[in-house]
Amino acid sequence: MYDLIIIGGGINGVGTARDAVGRGLNTCLIEKGDIASQTSSWSTKLIHGGIRYLENYDFKLVRESLKEREVIKKIAPHITKPINFVLPHVPSLRPSWMIRIGLFLYDRLGGKSSFEKSKFINLNDHFKENPIKENFISGYIYSDLYVDDSRLALLNAEDAMKRGAKIYLNTKIVKVLRDRSFWLITLDSGEVLKSKVVVNATGPFAISVLNNIFKLKSNKKLRLVQGSHLVVKKIYEGDQAYILQLDDKRIIFMIPYQNKYTLIGTTDHEVDNFENPKITDEEKNYLIKSVNSFIKKEISESDILWTYSGIRPLIEDNNQKASKVSRDYSFEVDDKDGAPIITILGGKLTTYRKLSEQILKKLNKYLVFSNKKWTSEEALPGAYDKIINNRNIPQRIFKRLIKTYGNKISKLNEFYDEFDTGGELIFDDFYEFEAKYLIKEEMARTSEDILFRRTKLGIDFPKEARDKLEIILKRHL
Numbered sequence: 001m002y003d004l005i006i007i008g009g010g011i012n013g014v015g016t017a018r019d020a021v022g023r024g025l026n027t028c029l030i031e032k033g034d035i036a037s038q039t040s041s042w043s044t045k046l047i048h049g050g051i052r053y054l055e056n057y058d059f060k061l062v063r064e065s066l067k068e069r070e071v072i073k074k075i076a077p078h079i080t081k082p083i084n085f086v087l088p089h090v091p092s093l094r095p096s097w098m099i100r101i102g103l104f105l106y107d108r109l110g111g112k113s114s115f116e117k118s119k120f121i122n123l124n125d126h127f128k129e130n131p132i133k134e135n136f137i138s139g140y141i142y143s144d145l146y147v148d149d150s151r152l153a154l155l156n157a158e159d160a161m162k163r164g165a166k167i168y169l170n171t172k173i174v175k176v177l178r179d180r181s182f183w184l185i186t187l188d189s190g191e192v193l194k195s196k197v198v199v200n201a202t203g204p205f206a207i208s209v210l211n212n213i214f215k216l217k218s219n220k221k222l223r224l225v226q227g228s229h230l231v232v233k234k235i236y237e238g239d240q241a242y243i244l245q246l247d248d249k250r251i252i253f254m255i256p257y258q259n260k261y262t263l264i265g266t267t268d269h270e271v272d273n274f275e276n277p278k279i280t281d282e283e284k285n286y287l288i289k290s291v292n293s294f295i296k297k298e299i300s301e302s303d304i305l306w307t308y309s310g311i312r313p314l315i316e317d318n319n320q321k322a323s324k325v326s327r328d329y330s331f332e333v334d335d336k337d338g339a340p341i342i343t344i345l346g347g348k349l350t351t352y353r354k355l356s357e358q359i360l361k362k363l364n365k366y367l368v369f370s371n372k373k374w375t376s377e378e379a380l381p382g383a384y385d386k387i388i389n390n391r392n393i394p395q396r397i398f399k400r401l402i403k404t405y406g407n408k409i410s411k412l413n414e415f416y417d418e419f420d421t422g423g424e425l426i427f428d429d430f431y432e433f434e435a436k437y438l439i440k441e442e443m444a445r446t447s448e449d450i451l452f453r454r455t456k457l458g459i460d461f462p463k464e465a466r467d468k469l470e471i472i473l474k475r476h477l
């Protein structure tokens with residue numbers, strides 16, 4: 001019998017699994033698709049305090065998030081990177097004093113910080129290239145943390161497994177039975193799992209899973225808000241990102257992405273369906289129009305190389321504007337008529353680790369285990385603090401690999417050695433040995449798992465190369 005079954009392999013589910021198994025709980029996780037196949041891979045990829053939440057007086061969330069920024073930078077240095085954000089000043093929207101107070105708080109709310117403090121700048125003086133129109137003269141600069149979102153989830157899952165958690169991917173729940181002291185969960189394979197507690201970590205699906213699979217009612221509601229991004233060819237040279245204030249009081253980001261692209265997003269588009277969201281024409285036009293009101297070299301629809309959309313599971317608070325609804329999280333516990341089920345509502349990538357600790361605190365009521373918090377101290381797989389020894393992998397490929405896999409590179413070296421010069425070339429610097437590594441070591445099953453989650457090479461991956469990858473997948477699965 002498991003102590004705990006977690007349903008959902010997004011960041012909140014895998015984070016909880018890692019924490020729980022590390023404290024000695026017999027833990028299992030069931031995911032209907034791949035790790036991070038929903039919201040957790042379609043984010044803006046920032047571990048951030050959320051400067052704009054200060055406007056909603058969400059100080060608690062900003063403080064917690066800023067503290068987490070420090071922790072995640074420490075436990076996942078290989079998949080994170082501090083970035084400077086430039087905020088061009090738009091006097092008609094927010095006066096200088098307001099921005100200065102906001103940044104003053106942002107620099108200090110999280111306590112001791114390793115990030116550069118914010119400052120006032122002249123937009124032309126600071127960077128290799130200033131992509132912003134001449135009518136914007138000055139602005140502010142502050143720092144936040146970029147993260148590879150789906151790999152953050154994957155590494156939490158991998159570590160949970162290493163510590164003894166059982167993870168089922170691509171698995172559907174077909175039946176659920178509740179007893180006084182345990183749950184029986186039947187999987188599509190026919191296997192029946194028994195657990196003392198269930199955690200429903202299904203993100204946007206949470207209420208629907210509670211109602212339709214567990215036949216339970218919820219007192220809370222989720223507001224499902226689609227957010228979409230555009231990826232275009234690099235708009236400007238330089239590592240700095242931009243946070244652009246729009247006339248409707250929203251903000252959008254413009255972030256350098258994978259050395260050759262610029263990522264633009266996001267939108268707040270309310271929906272009532274959470275399966276496979278796609279960007280709408282309205283969202284595309286909104287993002288293009290918004291970014292064009294700031295940049296010198298304007299873009300058009302023909303510049304779009306790729307788009308993606310995800311659904312934010314926000315806790316409904318009857319606030320009219322989606323952008324104003326808090327990004328905080330809460331839980332709903334149902335333990336009156338049998339074994340307990342805890343449902344996670346809301347949350348951000350940034351706060352997943354704290355959210356997991358809160359879940360563990362709730363589990364104390366039902367299970368006996370170590371109360372020692374540990375996830376802020378133990379690095380995620382691949383984290384390194386010294387130069388990694390490379391053996392044979394050519395330097396051209398090594399540079400990307402080290403940023404993706406960190407010190408797991410020694411394992412990749414073993415796969416490289418199995419083949420003559422890394423095996424078949426699939427595309428650009430992606431060879432058969434890496435595909436095989438991802439299948440054997442990182443649970444990849446499809447080309448989508450490989451191209452859009454374990455690596456992010458999918459954006460300009462040609463059809464013929466993808467066909468080749470499919471053949472290689474069959475060879476090694």
Ligand SMILES: Cc1cc2nc3c(=O)[nH]c(=O)nc-3n(C[C@H](O)[C@H](O)[C@H](O)COP(=O)(O)OP(=O)(O)OC[C@H]3O[C@@H](n4cnc5c(N)ncnc54)[C@H](O)[C@@H]3O)c2cc1C
Nearest residue numbers: 008010011012032038039040043044046203227310349350
């Ligand atoms: C556009 C956008 C931008 C964002 N940007 C940021 C950002 O920059 N920084 C930040 O901190 N946060 C950001 N967020 C928020 C963050 O991405 C989400 O809060 C977070 O990923 C939610 O994680 P989750 O685990 O709760 O949900 P999900 O990632 O959606 O995971 C839920 C999982 O449950 C699975 N599931 C559903 N039903 C079942 C079932 N019946 N059986 C088994 N499995 C099931 C799903 O397949 C899914 O994998 C952004 C969100 C969006 C939409």
